Amino acid sequence: xxxxxxxxxxxxxxxxxxxxxxxxxxxxxxxxxxxxxxxxxxxxxxxxxxxxxxxxxxxxxxxxxxxxxxxxxxxxxxxxxxxxxxxxxxxxxxxxxxxxxxxxxxxxxxxxxxxxxxxxxxxxxxxxxxxxxxxxxxxxxxxxxxxxxxxxxxxxxxxxxxxxxxxxxxxxxxxxxxxxxxxxxxxxxxxxxxxxxxxxxxxxxxxxxxxxxxxxxxxxxxxxxxxxxxxxxxxxxxxxxxxxxxxx
Amino acid sequence: xxxxxxxxxxxxxxxxxxxxxxxxxxxxxxxxxxxxxxxxxxxxxxxxxxxxxxxxxxxxxxxxxxxxxxxxxxxxxxxxxxxxxxxxxxxxxxxxxxxxxxxxxxxxxxxxxxxxxxxxxxxxxxxxxxxxxxxxxxxxxxxxxxxxxxxxxxxxxxxxxxxxxxxxxxxxxxxxxxxxxxxxxxxxxxxxxxxxxxxxxxxxxxxxxxxxxxxxxxxxxxxxxxxxxxxxxxxxxxxxxxxxxxxxxxxxxxxxxxxxxxxxxxxxxxxxxxxxxxxxxxxxxxxxxxxxxxxxxxxxxxxxxxxxxxxxxxxxxxxxxxxxxxxxx
Ligand SMILES: Nc1ncnc2c1ncn2[C@@H]1O[C@H](COP(=O)(O)OP(=O)(O)OP(=O)(O)O)[C@@H](O)[C@H]1O
Ligand SMILES: [Mg+2]
Numbered sequence: 295x296x297x298x299x300x301x302x303x304x305x306x307x308x309x310x311x312x313x314x315x316x317x318x319x320x321x322x323x324x325x326x327x328x329x330x331x332x333x334x335x336x337x338x339x340x341x342x343x344x345x346x347x348x349x350x351x352x353x354x355x356x357x358x359x360x361x362x363x364x365x366x367x368x369x370x371x372x373x374x375x376x377x378x379x380x381x382x383x384x385x386x387x388x389x390x391x392x393x394x395x396x397x398x399x400x401x402x403x404x405x406x407x408x409x410x411x412x413x414x415x416x417x418x419x420x421x422x423x424x425x426x427x428x429x430x431x432x433x434x435x436x437x438x439x440x441x442x443x444x445x446x447x448x449x450x451x452x453x454x455x456x457x458x459x460x461x462x463x464x465x466x467x468x469x470x471x472x473x474x475x476x477x478x479x480x481x482x483x484x485x486x487x488x489x490x491x492x493x494x495x496x497x498x499x500x501x502x503x504x505x506x507x508x509x510x511x512x513x514x515x516x517x518x519x520x521x522x523x524x525x526x527x528x529x530x531x532x533x534x535x536x537x538x539x540x541x542x
Numbered sequence: 543x544x545x546x547x548x549x550x551x552x553x554x555x556x557x558x559x560x561x562x563x564x565x566x567x568x569x570x571x572x573x574x575x576x577x578x579x580x581x582x583x584x585x586x587x588x589x590x591x592x593x594x595x596x597x598x599x600x601x602x603x604x605x606x607x608x609x610x611x612x613x614x615x616x617x618x619x620x621x622x623x624x625x626x627x628x629x630x631x632x633x634x635x636x637x638x639x640x641x642x643x644x645x646x647x648x649x650x651x652x653x654x655x656x657x658x659x660x661x662x663x664x665x666x667x668x669x670x671x672x673x674x675x676x677x678x679x680x681x682x683x684x685x686x687x688x689x690x691x692x693x694x695x696x697x698x699x700x701x702x703x704x705x706x707x708x709x710x711x712x713x714x715x716x717x718x719x720x721x722x723x724x725x726x727x728x729x730x731x732x733x734x735x736x737x738x739x740x741x742x743x744x745x746x747x748x749x750x751x752x753x754x755x756x757x758x759x760x761x762x763x764x765x766x767x768x769x770x771x772x773x774x775x776x777x778x779x780x781x782x783x784x785x786x787x788x789x790x791x792x793x794x795x796x797x798x799x800x801x802x803x804x805x806x807x808x809x810x811x812x813x814x815x816x817x818x819x820x821x822x823x824x825x826x827x828x829x830x831x832x833x834x835x836x837x838x839x840x841x842x843x844x845x846x847x848x849x850x851x852x853x854x855x856x857x858x859x860x861x862x863x864x865x866x867x868x869x870x871x
Contacts, residue, residue, distance in 0.1 A: 300642075
């Protein structure tokens with residue numbers, strides 16, 4: 295195996311192990327599943343809609359992730375700083391980006407696992423009716439990408455501070471901004487003062503705008519590029535933050 | 543060989559490390575001394591590639607830490623100050639993780655981990671979670687991590703901090719033995735440790751090197767180095783002084799103690815580096831029939847030398863604060 299891949303794998307494996315040796319991982323997954331269920335069924339009148347789709351399920355994801363993803367990502371680098379293990383990790387023969395990618399991938403995979411555990415939803419709608427499973431798959435893909443984007447933001451905020459709490463709050467604020475930029479009520483309000491060009495520009499940086507395409511079953515390369523670009527940008531900036539932290 | 547040249551590190555406007563240069567070769571154990579905040583850890587962090595220097599160069603063996611950090615780091619083992627550890631792992635898991643990052647695989651990794659566990663006496667805690675370990679065991683677990691890959695170069699920031707006396711002893715002899723094949727830099731606040739393990743000592747203060755030499759050389763900087771203490775019974779101090787003054791090799795004589803007919807004097811030689819004075823004094827004592835309790839050559843005190851060269855002059859209010867020593871590095 296290539297050395298870089300090997301290092302990323304080792305770091306990701308350790309990070310993943312860290313989730314599952316504490317009860318936090320299980321608590322998180324349970325809360326995630328309960329909330330996903332609560333949002334989908336009672337809050338959205340899933341059955342009253344009388345349609346065989348997971349629209350009601352995916353609709354809430356940008357809000358659901360707003361708190362849950364920062365909870366997963368807040369410790370990524372702040373904990374390394376607090377414990378001082380960052381000194382250990384970065385004096386090993388690994389590069390900064392290998393460490394960043396390794397840690398990020400582990401958490402993303404963990405979120406992916408939590409998301410995958412919602413599969414009973416898919417079974418339920420397939421049992422009740424004849425949903426378009428292609429659309430459902432798109433929804434999952436979009437949701438996973440969106441989780442990655444939120445996570446990258448949390449990764450960045452966790453590198454800024456050694457306090458998990460501060461990291462969490464900053465991350466929620468940033469992610470909220472990313473959602474709100476495309477939130478229809480806000481856009482409607484802004485349209486009173488700004489031209490539609492401005493509104494569209496603002497909305498185009500919102501995860502909501504891009505995720506809604508996936509929900510409709512449309513996989514647009516532009517949307518994928520948006521999420522991956524956002525992830526890349528945040529991880530790159532994380533690298534810059536960590537470098538400047540080391541420089542003192 | 544580790545070679546650092548003109549290393550400078552600024553934190554804001556504070557010069558934490560101010561133009562430090564030295565080399566450490568294989569077979570050397572370099573003791574790094576200095577008061578709190580002198581810049582020892584900062585220097586070590588730069589050598590290990592954790593923080594970049596503002597200027598200067600760092601070579602580890604044939605690799606330049608600033609331009610070729612990965613290969614330079616491969617040859618280094620590092621025990622950071624306060625021995626940081628991932629608290630959510632077991633000792634065994636942690637060492638395996640470190641070994642994997644060091645590029646050790648399969649049977650090699652197993653062997654390396656087990657030999658480090660043995661060397662650092664960790665058998666009893668290998669399956670214990672790191673956050674339940676006592677401080678000494680944490681330190682040993684982190685130390686184990688630094689020697690896993692049998693590195694050519696070892697940087698140890700206060701390796702004996704928090705260890706019990708037996709473990710301190712073990713770690714010291716370990717360092718001494720490893721120092722025969724490796725180049726080792728270690729920092730400490732325990733001066734006996736320096737005398738026991740180091741082949742060379744560097745004292746830094748406020749970011750600069752203030753002394754560099756073997757422990758014996760540093761001790762020899764003490765003003766009392768080479769002076770001879772004599773304790774005699776049933777002779778008056780005046781008589782004693784009178785006789786000692788006649789010795790060819792004796793210079794100044796100072797009284798140390800005079801109580802209940804036991805007199806202790808300190809005699810300084812004219813030439814610090816010749817051993818003639820002690821012999822002359824012994825001969826004189828025997829000729830004169832003195833009952834002497836003690837005749838011993840002072841070989842200097844590292845703690846007082848350390849104090850003298852690292853205390854700012856403003857703090858030295860009286861002679862009690864230690865002798866005045868001027869150093870040229
Ligand atoms: N990240 C940092 N930011 C700002 N100042 C720092 C930083 N790290 C170290 N310093 C300062 O640099 C100086 C040297 O610190 P350093 O940790 O190297 O000292 P030391 O010799 O290891 O001391 P000790 O014996 O207490 O371990 C201190 O004044 C310290 O406050
Ligand atoms: Mg220190």
